[in-house]
Amino acid sequence: MILDTAERIDLLSRYRSRLQTGQTALRERYLAEPDASRLLYERSHLIDGVLRDLWKELKFPEDLALVAVGGYGRGELWPASDIDLLILLPETPDATLATQLEQLVGLFWDIGLDIGHSVRTLDECLAEAAADLTVQTALVEARLLVGDYGLFTRFYSEFRLRLDPQTFYRTKRSEQDERYLKYQESPYSLEPNCKESPGGLRDLQTILWIAQVAGYGNSWRDLKRHGFITHQEEQGLERREKFLQRLRIQLHLLAGRHEDRLLFDFQTALAEQMGFKATPTRRASEQLMQEYYRNAKTIMQLNTILLQNMGAAIFPSNKQPPIPINERFQNAHQLLDVTHENVFHETPGAMLEAFLVMQQHPELKGLTARTIRTLWRARTAIDDDFRNDPVNKARFIELFKQPRGVLHELRRMNQFDILGRYLPNFGEIVGQMQHDLFHVYTVDQHSMQVLRNLRRFSETEFAHEYPFCSQLISEFERPWVLYIAALFHDIAKGRGGSHSELGAVDAKEFCDSHGLAEEDSELIVWLVRQHLVMSAVAQKQDTSDPDVVAAFAAIVGDERHLTALYLLTVADIRGTSPKVWNSWKGQLLEDLFRQTRRLLQSGGKAPVRHGIIQERQEEALRLIRYYGIHESGHENLWRQLDTVYFLRHSPEDIAWHARALHYRVDAEQPVVKARLNPHGDGIEVMVYTRDQSYLFARLVGFFSRAGYNIMDAKIHTTRHGYALDSFMLLDVSGRDSDRSMISYIEHELEDRLTKQAAPEAPSNGRISRQVKHFPIQPQVNIQPDDKGTYYILSVSAADRPGLLYTVAMALADYGADLHTAKIATLGERVEDTFLITGNNLEESAARVKLETHLLNQLEH
Numbered sequence: 084m085i086l087d088t089a090e091r092i093d094l095l096s097r098y099r100s101r102l103q104t105g106q107t108a109l110r111e112r113y114l115a116e117p118d119a120s121r122l123l124y125e126r127s128h129l130i131d132g133v134l135r136d137l138w139k140e141l142k143f144p145e146d147l148a149l150v151a152v153g154g155y156g157r158g159e160l161w162p163a164s165d166i167d168l169l170i171l172l173p174e175t176p177d178a179t180l181a182t183q184l185e186q187l188v189g190l191f192w193d194i195g196l197d198i199g200h201s202v203r204t205l206d207e208c209l210a211e212a213a214a215d216l217t218v219q220t221a222l223v224e225a226r227l228l229v230g231d232y233g234l235f236t237r238f239y240s241e242f243r244l245r246l247d248p249q250t251f252y253r254t255k256r257s258e259q260d261e262r263y264l265k266y267q268e269s270p271y272s273l274e275p276n277c278k279e280s281p282g283g284l285r286d287l288q289t290i291l292w293i294a295q296v297a298g299y300g301n302s303w304r305d306l307k308r309h310g311f312i313t314h315q316e317e318q319g320l321e322r323r324e325k326f327l328q329r330l331r332i333q334l335h336l337l338a339g340r341h342e343d344r345l346l347f348d349f350q351t352a353l354a355e356q357m358g359f360k361a362t363p364t365r366r367a368s369e370q371l372m373q374e375y376y377r378n379a380k381t382i383m384q385l386n387t388i389l390l391q392n393m394g395a396a397i398f399p400s401n402k403q404p405p406i407p408i409n410e411r412f413q414n415a416h417q418l419l420d421v422t423h424e425n426v427f428h429e430t431p432g433a434m435l436e437a438f439l440v441m442q443q444h445p446e447l448k449g450l451t452a453r454t455i456r457t458l459w460r461a462r463t464a465i466d467d468d469f470r471n472d473p474v475n476k477a478r479f480i481e482l483f484k485q486p487r488g489v490l491h492e493l494r495r496m497n498q499f500d501i502l503g504r505y506l507p508n509f510g511e512i513v514g515q516m517q518h519d520l521f522h523v524y525t526v527d528q529h530s531m532q533v534l535r536n537l538r539r540f541s542e543t544e545f546a547h548e549y550p551f552c553s554q555l556i557s558e559f560e561r562p563w564v565l566y567i568a569a570l571f572h573d574i575a576k577g578r579g580g581s582h583s584e585l586g587a588v589d590a591k592e593f594c595d596s597h598g599l600a601e602e603d604s605e606l607i608v609w610l611v612r613q614h615l616v617m618s619a620v621a622q623k624q625d626t627s628d629p630d631v632v633a634a635f636a637a638i639v640g641d642e643r644h645l646t647a648l649y650l651l652t653v654a655d656i657r658g659t660s661p662k663v664w665n666s667w668k669g670q671l672l673e674d675l676f677r678q679t680r681r682l683l684q685s686g687g688k689a690p691v692r693h694g695i696i697q698e699r700q701e702e703a704l705r706l707i708r709y710y711g712i713h714e715s716g717h718e719n720l721w722r723q724l725d726t727v728y729f730l731r732h733s734p735e736d737i738a739w740h741a742r743a744l745h746y747r748v749d750a751e752q753p754v755v756k757a758r759l760n761p762h763g764d765g766i767e768v769m770v771y772t773r774d775q776s777y778l779f780a781r782l783v784g785f786f787s788r789a790g791y792n793i794m795d796a797k798i799h800t801t802r803h804g805y806a807l808d809s810f811m812l813l814d815v816s817g818r819d820s821d822r823s824m825i826s827y828i829e830h831e832l833e834d835r836l837t838k839q840a841a842p843e844a845p846s847n848g849r850i851s852r853q854v855k856h857f858p859i860q861p862q863v864n865i866q867p868d869d870k871g872t873y874y875i876l877s878v879s880a881a882d883r884p885g886l887l888y889t890v891a892m893a894l895a896d897y898g899a900d901l902h903t904a905k906i907a908t909l910g911e912r913v914e915d916t917f918l919i920t921g922n923n924l925e926e927s928a929a930r931v932k933l934e935t936h937l938l939n940q941l942e943h
Contacts, residue, residue, distance in 0.1 A: 085183065086141075091190075098137060098194040105129045110162070110336065119328035127151075127160040130196070134168075135229040137194075141187060144180070146173050148230035148238075153199075156224040162335040163342070165199040166191075167221060172204045173234055197341075205238045212242060216254050219246070223292055224301075248297040248397050256390065259289055270379035271525045273516070277331050278343040282379025284327050286386040287320070293390065297397050311392050312385075313460070320385060323378050330375070333357065345375065364579040369516055376514030376525055384499055388459055391452035412440050419444075420451040427461035431469055434458060435478045435505070438496055442488035458499055465504040476597045479505065483563040490538045493570075494531055503527075508574050508589050515577050524658075526576045532658030533569040533651070537562070540650060551673060552653055555646050564603045567593075568610035568651055587612035609644065610651055617652040621671040622907040623877070623916040626678065627731040629695055630869065635675065636682045645683065649676045663908075666763035667794045667813060696729045699737060706738035717741040719748045723801040731797050731903065735761065736809060744771055749803070753836035757825045765794065765813045768828060772836050774806045779901050780842040780891035782808065785832055787845035789824070790815055793887060796904035842892065845885040859912055861941040865919075865930040873902060874924045876917040876933075880941050882908060890915065893940045897933050898922040 086094065109129065113122045131151070138149050150156070153167035160166065168191075170184060184202055191198045203211065212219045222242055227235040263281050266272065270282035278284045295301045299309045303324075307317045333356050334342055337349050345353070354371035361367045405413040405420055411433050413420050419441055421427070427434050437458065441447055450458070469475055483489060496502040503510025512526035524532060539545040541562060546553040556562055571593065575585035590611045594604035616638060624631045639645040652672060657664045682688075700721075707717055720741055729737065743756045753772035760767050770782060779798065786793055791812040799807045814824075835843075861880040868875055878890060887906065894901055900921040907914045923929040 085179075085186065094137075094140070094190070095193055098133060098190075102129075102133055102195050105133075113332070114336075117329060117332075119325055119332055122332060123159040123161065123328065126162070127155060127158045130155070130160060130166055131228060133194075133196075134191075137190065138187075138229045141183070141190075143183065143187075143230070146231045146234060147171065148232075148235045149228045150230075150235060151226045151228050153221040153224065156221070156226040158226070161341075162332060163197075163338070163340050164335075165197045165341070168198060168200045168228075169208070169222075169225065170200065170202040171208065171230070171234060171238060172202065173231075174204055176202075205234065205241070208238060209241060209245065213245065216258060219251070220255075220292055223295055246296050248293075251296045252293055252394060252397050255289055255293055256394075259286070269524075269528065270383065271376055271514075271516075271528045274344050274346050275375070275379070276343050277327055277334065277345055277375070280379070282376075282382045282386075284324075284331065286382050287324055287327075290386060290389050290393075293393055293397075297393060299393065299396075306389070311389055311396075316385065319381070323382055326374075326378050327382075329357070345372070365577060372516045373514045373525075376516065380498070380514060381500075384459065387498075388452070388455050391455055395452045408440060408444065412437065414444070414447060415451050417446055417448045418451045419447050419449070419454055421454050421457055424453070424457055427457055427464070431461065431464045432472060432475045432478065434461060434465065434501060435475055435482070438492040438501075439478055439481055439485070441492055441495075442482065442485040445487065455499070458501075462500050462504055465501065470505060471596075475505075480597055480599070483566045489563075489566060490531070490535050493534065497527060497531065506570075506574075506593075509570070512574060512576055524660075526573050529658055530570055530573055533572065533654045534566055536654035536657050537565050537569055537650060540654070549653075552650055556650055559643075559646055559650070561603060564607050565610075565647060565650060568607045568614070568647070569654065571607070571611050572614045572651065572655065574611075583612050583615060606644065606647060610647055613638065613648060614651055614655060617648050617672065617675065618656060618668075621675045622668065623905055623914065625731070625903055625905075625918060626671070626675050629692060629730075632675070632678045632682055633688075636679045639679065639683075642680060642683055645676065645679055665794075665813060666760075667765060667811060668907075670763050692726065692730065696726055699729055699732075699734045702734035703737035703741065706734060707741050710738065710742045712742060712745060716745040720744050723748065723803050723805070724799075724807075725802065727902075728799050728807070731799070732809070736767075739767075740769060740771075740807065740809075743769060744807075753833050755829045755832045755836070757828045759822060759825070760811065765811055766791070766825065766828070768810045768812060768832075770806065770808045770810070770832070770836070772806055774800060774804050775836075775839055777842050777892070777895045778806055778836075779808075780888060780895050781835065781840075782810070782832075783888045783891045784843040784845055785835060786810070786812055787885065787888060788843060789828065789831075792906065792908065793904065794906050796901075796906075798901045798903060800900075842888075845888050861938055863934045863937045863941070865924070865934055867925075868918075871925075873918045873920055874930070876919050876937075878913070878915045878917070878937065878941070880913060882913045886913060886941070887915070889940050890917070890937065893933075893937050894919065897936060899924070899933065 106126075106129070109122060109125055112125075134149060143149075148171040150169040150171055151167070152169050154160065154164060155167050170187075176184065188198060188200055191200075201211075208222070212222055223246075225235075225239060225242075262279060262285065266276070266280045268281060270280050272280065276283060290306075291301055294306055294311075299305060299311070303312065303317045303320045306312050307314060312320070330345075330353065331343060333353055334345065334349060337352055337356070342349075350368040350371065351366070354367035357371060359367040359370045359374075362370075403416065405415040407413050407422075408419075411422055411426050411430060413422055419437060421433075421437075437450075437454065441450075482492060493502060496505075497513070503513045509527065509530075512530075515526045537556070540549050540552040540556040543553075556565075559565075568590070571586055571590040573582060573586065574589050575582040578585055587608050591604070591608045594607055599607070617635075620626065620631065620635050626632060636645075639648060649672065653669070656668060704717070708714070732740070739756075739758070743754060744750075747754060750771075751773075753770070755768065755770055757766050757768045759765075768786075772778070775781075779796075783793065792815050793810055794813055795811040797809040799809075801807055859879070859881040861878070863879075864877045866875050866877075867873075880886060887904075891901075894917070898921055899919045902918040902920065904918075905916045907916075922933075924933070
């Protein structure tokens with residue numbers, strides 16, 4: 084029937100009121116007594132009643148059928164999910180029926196239902212299902228709501244008859260692989276999707292869809308009945324499904340919309356609603372996310388086991404007999420297979436042996452379903468007796484010494500919960516997120532990333548990416564000690580206190596109990612304790628100062644320790660986040676390594692400053708002559724420069740400056756020169772001008788507005804009152820080339836410095852959501868350096884547009900003189916270091932005043 088206006092208004096009023104009243108009651112009942120399964124069923128039941136009554140009231144022909152499909156067909160309707168419907172027709176509708184159907188769909192929306200609908204004849208449905216896996220999957224769980232039962236039965240029977248379990252299995256596996264790739268094959272993102280990410284609800288649904296098509300039922304109880312899972316595994320799956328159901332329901336209610344991503348915006352409130360409480364060392368949200376990651380990891384494990392088990396049942400087995408490897412294992416069609424179901428129960432140590440066999444037999448491409456299943460069920464046998472068995476200890480160390488498969492098998496051990504059971508302290512960091520806005524992986528996954536990077540250093544196919552690291556590790560004796568250090572370097576995260584010191588204790592206990600040679604044990608423990616030192620020195624200290632290098636050399640002691648620390652540091656930084664590493668950091672670390680190695684090779688004594696200056700001047704003179712400058716052309720400039728300048732600049736920079744300035748040492752016009760960084764990415768800029776107030780702030784503002792981050796700054800004042808400043812810039816605006824910007828920087832910056840216009844603040848940008856929801860309290864500290872000549876200003880704060888400009892203005896307002904600036908961006912956090920003098924900084928009261936002033940500026 085076609086409604087007139089009055090009938091439509093009356094119907095809308097009644098059904099909208101009924102729907103709103105029902106939804107409110109469901110929400111209130113759930114909040115009073117959270118029961119995810121009940122809410123999903125009751126909301127589905129509520130919508131069933133509304134749709135049936137509306138269909139009947141509109142008097143649709145009896146030979147049509149209204150069908151629930153997808154999640155709604157399964158009887159699970161989330162608070163903000165779409166309601167997927169199929170309107171099934173016996174034949175193509177005439178104009179009158181088409182109008183009625185359009186009216187129906189409009190009414191669905193007008194009463195407040197988010198409808199996803201299709202209108203198809205039986206033949207169209209079957210054709211669409213054959214061509215589209217998504218449609219096919221949605222129809223697997225089709226359920227008649229109202230209408231012609233015979234039409235629905237004919238359609239569903241024909242649809243199921245055409246389903247091929249083998250084809251469906253392959254396509255769903257491929258679909259899952261594609262979905263995993265979209266999420267980097269990991270559930271451990273900062274803001275995972277609790278439905279689509281690996282280890283989310285979709286993994287559980289995929290299992291049940293395949294089971295249903297293959298005739299194994301549509302519930303965990305059915306899978307237990309068919310022998311695919313045990314009673315304990317059935318309970319585990321139900322428990323984890325309920326956790327995700329409740330999490331997704333709470334997320335929908337909290338967001339007030341269809342939102343499946345665990346955004347930072349919601350994590351704290353979600354954690355509190357689900358009963359997590361903050362502790363002195365961990366946020367409630369961190370505890371929630373660790374629970375989520377562990378849940379997701381287990382779901383991925385069970386998904387792998389069940390899909391392989393069902394695959395083995397769906398596809399007829401190859402009759403070719405397996406090839407024996409030893410009395411416990413065999414090669415079954417290039418998969419590692421146990422010789423019988425009780426191998427791991429009879430010989431628990433075979434659990435470690437399985438991974439060693441995988442490393443030693445490159446023809447093996449994975450594990451059989453039977454091996455995975457028996458390994459998973461036997462993992463609880465890893466106890467203190469297992470860990471104390473000398474054979475198991477020796478076998479575990481052997482895993483690190485193999486020429487291939489180290490990373491793959493340790494990852495597999497972590498995936499199947501073997502690694503965390505053998506190393507209980509490692510088990511504590513599994514799924515532990517670090518909300519420091521620096522690491523984008525959980526602690527265990529970060530450790531695996533570090534191990535991955537170390538392994539890549541030794542693989543020839545990656546030598547072009549890591550040429551220097553590849554060279555060093557190829558000459559390094561027993562590189563496997565580095566892999567153990569990588570596994571332990573962050574093992575004490577989340578305990579409170581220094582994770583480096585606590586981790587060193589764990590590493591020492593491990594090395595002693597596993598009988599490692601004293602030399603190797605000492606190196607591993609030392610690396611865990613000192614793994615942060617090299618990055619701190621390279622990024623925060625003045626490595627042009629020979630005393631800084633000498634102090635670092637005293638820490639490392641010899642070349643083996645230096646090389647090990649360098650390799651671990653590069654692997655560690657590159658394993659935190661794709662945004663953290665850049666070529667400038669690589670250059671800083673390599674420069675520190677080379678300087679320290681030269682010092683160690685010369686006996687470890689810091690060279691005399693005068694000797695260093697003489698060497699740099701001689702090399703700079705050689706380059707100056709290469710440029711064709713007169714033999715004495717540099718002298719006017721060098722007379723105005725002190726020893727600090729020559730200590731802080733490389734011979735290449737000294738020669739570049741002389742080439743640009745030798746004929747205009749007393750120029751009235753500012754001189755700005757820029758060039759591509761000869762050692763990597765970015766642009767070097769030299770600024771030479773009569774000193775002027777707020778110069779650094781003016782330069783910072785200009786570079787920021789041009790789309791560059793300052794990575795390093797050397798600020799120098801000549802004897803006759805000129806500023807000679809050098810900057811290393813990295814492009815943050817996504818331009819293809821820096822070359823086109825060189826003339827712009829030179830011309831525009833010269834013009835601004837000539838006019839001495841007021842400093843231009845950087846354009847405002849948006850603060851990231853991460854920073855908004857996990858604010859970092861700014862920290863400012865001023866300490867005298869070892870000689871008492873300069874003062875080291877350390878600033879740690881959340882990165883935001885204009886941060887460096889704010890610091891520059893605060894220093895200028897206070898009257899402090901800046902000499903160097905080192906800028907370290909760590910994800911969403913910056914840790915900047917400045918060398919300053921002036922304005923009575925030798926007095927503690929003056930330093931406190933400047934610290935307070937800076938904090939006030941950074942907090943606003």
